[in-house]
Amino acid sequence: MKKTIMTMGLSLMALTAQALTPAPGKEAVDKIFINAHIHVGNGKVLENAQLAMKDGKIVRAGYYKAPLTGNEIDLKGKHIYPGFILANTNLGLAEIDAVRASIDGQETGQLNPNVRSIVAYNTDSERIPTMRFNGILLAQTTPTGGLVSGTSSVVQLDAWNWEDAAVKMDDAMHVNWPAEWANRFDWSTFTMQLRQDKNYQQKVEQIKSLFSDAKADSSNNNIKLNAAKAVLAGKKNVFIHSNNPKAIIEAIRYFQALGVKHPVLVTSQGVEPIIDFIKAAGVGVILDSVHALPQTTDDSVDNAYALAAKLNEAGILTALSYPGSMSSRNLAFTAGTTVAYGNDKETALSMITLNVAKLLGIDKDYGSLELGKSATFFISEGDALDMRGNLIKEAYIDGRPIELHTRQQQLYERYQEKYQD
Numbered sequence: 397m398k399k400t401i402m403t404m405g406l407s408l409m410a411l412t413a414q415a416l417t418p419a420p421g422k423e424a425v426d427k428i429f430i431n432a433h434i435h436v437g438n439g440k441v442l443e444n445a446q447l448a449m450k451d452g453k454i455v456r457a458g459y460y461k462a463p464l465t466g467n468e469i470d471l472k473g474k475h476i477y478p479g480f481i482l483a484n485t486n487l488g489l490a491e492i493d494a495v496r497a498s499i500d501g502q503e504t505g506q507l508n509p510n511v512r513s514i515v516a517y518n519t520d521s522e523r524i525p526t527m528r529f530n531g532i533l534l535a536q537t538t539p540t541g542g543l544v545s546g547t548s549s550v551v552q553l554d555a556w557n558w559e560d561a562a563v564k565m566d567d568a569m570h571v572n573w574p575a576e577w578a579n580r581f582d583w584s585t586f587t588m589q590l591r592q593d594k595n596y597q598q599k600v601e602q603i604k605s606l607f608s609d610a611k612a613d614s615s616n617n618n619i620k621l622n623a624a625k626a627v628l629a630g631k632k633n634v635f636i637h638s639n640n641p642k643a644i645i646e647a648i649r650y651f652q653a654l655g656v657k658h659p660v661l662v663t664s665q666g667v668e669p670i671i672d673f674i675k676a677a678g679v680g681v682i683l684d685s686v687h688a689l690p691q692t693t694d695d696s697v698d699n700a701y702a703l704a705a706k707l708n709e710a711g712i713l714t715a716l717s718y719p720g721s722m723s724s725r726n727l728a729f730t731a732g733t734t735v736a737y738g739n740d741k742e743t744a745l746s747m748i749t750l751n752v753a754k755l756l757g758i759d760k761d762y763g764s765l766e767l768g769k770s771a772t773f774f775i776s777e778g779d780a781l782d783m784r785g786n787l788i789k790e791a792y793i794d795g796r797p798i799e800l801h802t803r804q805q806q807l808y809e810r811y812q813e814k815y816q817d
Contacts, residue, residue: 511546
């Protein structure tokens with residue numbers, strides 16, 4: 397019996413060791429790349445250009461006549477992209493969706509403004525390497541649930557712990573604004589039915605009371621009110637989660653009346669009827685689901701695919717996200733889908749790079765390949781928004797080379813060798 401238990405223990409240890417995530421890069425390197433197609437992230441492409449990094453920063457991005465030193469790396473037409481940014485995600489907060497103990501993205505109760513996702517962020521998550529292999533190098537790890545979910549933080553995906561990972565701590569509070577009327581699935585008829593939420597007004601008053609109490613409180617002894625005070629003081633932004641046009645308008649008007657200058661709307665097809673209002677309000681939008689079915693029977697079958705282009709054409713700062721994190725490595729390909737439905741390819745790229753960085757307040761350092769910004773980018777064989785061209789050869793975060801060959805690739809190689817004949 398003891399021998400059996402010992403054998404089982406050693407087997408589990410071997411499996412655990414085999415599943416270890418790669419160690420973070422040690423230090424930034426200095427390199428010069430030539431003959432590269434540089435996708436800046438701001439809508440521009442520099443063909444056969446040069447990019448150089450030093451001390452973790454970009455010191456050259458464009459065309460230069462300086463003599464070659466012999467140390468340059470000739471990319472021979474490969475593509476350089478800024479690291480993709482995954483907003484509004486539970487990455488690092490959820491591991492196995494079917495195992496409740498591995499999910500740490502939601503607290504009990506309706507009002508949790510004091511919850512901070514960053515302290516629960518797991519840098520050893522098995523999902524992180526799969527993101528990096530598809531070009532996602534930064535993420536906004538976000539709590540969920542309730543009326544006020546808590547506060548998100550922006551992290552880079554190459555760190556030993558959450559302190560090292562943090563790029564912008566406690567960037568925004570996330571509010572789930574209720575809708576008075578909403579489509580809900582009716583199990584008796586197996587159809588979507590428009591139903592009224594009888595507790596709607598009570599829920600709205602709960603949110604408003606939180607901020608009115610915070611405004612009136614002078615004790616600084618209540619951690620929930622203190623968290624709300626940070627919003628009133630402009631120290632953190634508000635991300636409004638809603639897909640109901642009336643609720644969106646109500647929420648935006650409320651928070652702008654509180655003095656929140658640039659709230660961000662996280663939504664999907666519900667924003668389409670009020671595009672003019674969103675434009676006039678100056679609110680940025682994160683579309684959380686591009687690959688989605690039409691919301692109503694009157695909508696076109698490609699309604700979700702074309703929405704990003706419609707928002708961009710209206711002059712609204714638009715970004716893309718992906719629901720959950722299990723399959724969010726496909727973020728780039730959803731951006732590619734919008735190209736087939738009206739978006740320019742470089743505009744679509746901006747929606748997962750510079751536009752996201754602007755909405756998260758990190759565009760001074762991330763989101764585009766410009767002088768003085770962080771050397772956070774990757775090199776791809778071809779078009780990174782197309783799964784056929786998204787073949788990443790190298791990636792760097794703050795100038796540090798990161799390991800891309802992980803357990804996923806090891807499994808691929810293992811079974812390719814077995815079945816290739």
